[in-house]
Amino acid sequence: MKLDNLHQKLIAAARAEQPSDRVPYAFEKRIMARISSGSAVDLLGAWSAALWRAAMSCVVVSVVACACVLWSSRHQETDFSREFDTAVFASAGSADEVW
Numbered sequence: 001m002k003l004d005n006l007h008q009k010l011i012a013a014a015r016a017e018q019p020s021d022r023v024p025y026a027f028e029k030r031i032m033a034r035i036s037s038g039s040a041v042d043l044l045g046a047w048s049a050a051l052w053r054a055a056m057s058c059v060v061v062s063v064v065a066c067a068c069v070l071w072s073s074r075h076q077e078t079d080f081s082r083e084f085d086t087a088v089f090a091s092a093g094s095a096d097e098v099w
Helices: 003-016 027-036 043-075 080-088
Strands: none
Touching: none
């Protein structure tokens, strides 16, 4: 169906319908007044809720990471402190390198 033809039929049907008295007087003005006098958005509350959700997810990730480290350390007999020192001071031993 062509859009112009459909548009004309819908406009004709809307014009044929009599307005209803069920809508209260000045209803649209009251709605627009309520919308314009609406409360301001609580940005601090929104940020607070988002940060608490992020904090909780960080705690969950930390607990899972700690559990993985503890589980893997039980199965391996390595000296973590020695490996850590080796990793941190790996570049300190080669002083003759030029940047």
